[in-house]
Amino acid sequence: MENLLQAIGGIADCVLEKIQEKDQKEEEQDKKQELQKYQYPDLEEKPSDAELIQATGGWVQAAGPVISLIGQLRSNQEENSGEGSSNESNSDDGGA
Template sequence: MDSQFKETFGSWAQAIGTVISAVGGTPSHVFDEEFRKNLDLIGNELQATGNALLADAEDTWSLNKLSNQIEAIGNLTVILGLVIDFDEVTKQELIIKGNLIQALGGGTAVADAYVNPDQPEQALNVTGNILQVIGNSMQAIGGIDELRNSIQEKDQEEDDKKQENDEEENEEGNQKYQYPDLEKKPTDAELIQTMGGWIQAVGSVLNLIGQLRSNQESRSED
């Protein structure tokens, strides 16, 4: 398998993976939560495969090679959060850390553009990587917000149960809905994560276009 084929196949796998993950992360009445979680898992597996191939395509060490290795680690961290039977807080923390690691990888790829400014289709690659950094960061921010709200909701439920035990005559009390805004905040967090997922997908598609144009230029020179 030559380097150009690895780069092309890896770029396709990464782009398709980010789009599938974005679909899985989009709230929908058509797909249930379990199906969307499976889509997210498949998407991250494709991204990890794509990033690994892109890293393997480079024979010598470079910032671009390092960035793909970091992003693959980020994808694997997200996969762990999706498949391992941890408690919900640990799972969410792994997904958040995975997205932050991916953002770090994208930032490393942007830095590579300044080290190697003469690479073909550099503008598309820089734009794509910047969008991926923004997208992953938004997913991490949304995840942090969602985790904070879920902890608050859990604490509130425990307080409600304690209050109900202390005051049996108010078993039907209003404590459960004392903070109705907590029901709405996860929706905001999901919106941030959804936007981040699609921004990352756009960035990945731009990188794919840059790779395809680079291949075309190489064939023209040959």
């Protein structure tokens, strides 16, 4: 009878270890999934209106300075090309 109880106790310990290992693996998977959720949001989940507004606002804020810089460069280029053509006409008049 004593051997039978020891055997049952050994089996119970083995089962308990397996359950604990399984629980630990599940916890690790849950942690990985939680981290991935923030790194790679699930594309199947529909974002809320607030998230869409926030993302759109971020893109607008990022694009604004770029558009401003492009406009400034074009303006400077037009000014420089305008000055160059007036200088050329002035030099022609001065030589005559």
